[in-house]
Amino acid sequence: MKFIRIILFPLMPIYYIVTWLRNWCYDNGILKSKSYNVPIICVGNLSTGGTGKTPMIELLISLLHKKKSVATLSRGYKRSTEGFVLGDENASASSIGDEPFQFFKKFDGIKVAVDSDRQNGISKLLQLSSPPDVILLDDAYQHRKVRAGLNILLTSYSNPYFKDYVLPTGNLREPRSGKNRADIVVVTKCTIGITETEKEQYRERLKLKSNQSIFFSYIDYATDVIGLKTTLKLKDLSKFTLVTGIANAKPLVEYLAKQGLIFDHIEYPDHHNFRTSEIEMLSQKELILTTEKDYMRLSDNDSLNENLFYLPIQTKIDDADNFKKQITSFVI
Known part of the structure; x- marks a missing residue:
């Protein structure tokens, strides 16, 4: 490169x-x-x-x-839809993008919209019966x-x-x-x-x-990692597989290493859309730790849910x- x-x-x-x-x-x-x-x-x-x-x-x-009343407006990178989309009960990482879907799942009562045309997206939001x-x-x-x-x-x-x-x-x-x-x-x-x-x-x-x-x-990294059905203490994790599809995984890798944790790191490009073969490979891993953004895409796969966890962070x-x-x- x-x-x-x-x-x-x-x-x-x-x-x-x-x-x-x-x-x-x-x-x-x-x-x-x-x-x-x-x-x-x-x-x-x-x-x-x-x-x-x-x-x-x-x-x-x-x-x-x-x-x-807050609304977020994003491009919705690598989503399967086009034009203006407002997050609703049918929203997914595929339909609105992984990061907007993360906002949608994490915060109640906000409006989450995507549109590559920001002028059009703002106009659509302001035309809602209850604008932000x-x-x-x-x-x-x-x-x-x-x-x-x-x-x-x-x-x-x-x-x-x-x-x-x-x-x-x-x-x-x-x-x-x-x-x-x-x-x-x-x-x-x-x-x-x-x-x-x-x-x-x-x-x-x-x-x-x-x-x-x-x-x-x-x-600020959380002390617990969160899965579909359970929460674990980060410090108690034995050897695991770290899976990342973000722009810069270096700070996370360095933080985990400083905690004395033992892990393998599988790194993908930012906003990576996981292929079937990759999901099958990951399903063989005993415990997977990922970022919250990656979790939004990976958690749709039932074969991973038992062993998939993410580490929350805050700015x-x-x-x-x-x-x-x-x-x-x-x-x-």
């Missing part, structure tokens, strides 16, 4: 110019963005994935859904046709955008200057106990404007009170 990216290096300036020019056209009104009267929060990143968008959306839902008070756009930072009222940009601690390059040599979807659209920047997946000196170094290298807020977050924000204050003050 690294060799291919080196070969494709001559294409990087072309990609840079095209994406920069597109942003310039939106910034200067040549291409039009649409605004809405309902509060819209966009969560996204500059890179191709692995920054923790799903836990961030869940954190925002947790902060808002008890007092506001606030809409959370999942992975929509580059969807410039919608002008969100609050943009939250995520960048990972181990691979921040200031160390990366645009595609195809790097992982950035657009130039680093795209960070200027953010109202809030969250450095995700920080090491626990990050020092104030390290934070200040990141602040300097992120090169944010005075009106942009910065927060640091880390992953924890340093200076959480100020983060909550900024989110809630925007929505009110």
Whole structure:
């Protein structure tokens, strides 16, 4: 992969110019963005994935859904349906995508919709008999046709955008200057106990404007793993098979190893659709641990249900009170 990216290096300036020019056209009104009267929060990143968008959306839902009617709007990557779909009692990971289905299963009373056309998706949500008070756009930072009222940009601690390059040599979807659209920047997946000196170094290298807020977050892993019928203590697990189909499994692998757990790791691409042969192979494993997102796809297979568990995670924000204050003050 690294060799291919080196070969494709001559294409990087072309990609840079095209994406920069597109942003310039939106910034200067040549291409039009649409605004809405309902509060819209966009969560996204500059890179191709692995920054923790799903836990961030869940954190925002947790902060808002008890007092506001919340809707999430995602693309619904690799779903079997097309157009606008609103999650209902027939929803599945196949029909609305694994991450939206995770929101749907986890939070009662919220609306979960998918539509690759975000303008159309928002319009459909607002036409409902009971429209939402606030809409959370999942992975929509580059969807410039919608002008969100609050943009939250995520960048990972181990691979921040200031160390990366645009595609195809790097992982950035657009130039680093795209960070200027953010109202809030969250450095995700920080090491626990990050020092104030390290934070200040990141602040300097992120090169944010005075009106942009910065927060640091880390992953909080649960102590229990959850299956269809039972819950087990993570520390009590004997040898197991870790199955992941996410953009960046490294933090999870490192965490499990630090706990002294013994496991084999089978890694698939992000949003992997498991084939019948792969399910048959996995059904022979004595105990499978996976992520919550992967569990949404794998749990449909009866042959895995007895031995399939997932490890819940949460995003924890340093200076959480100020983060909550900024989110809630925007929505009110």
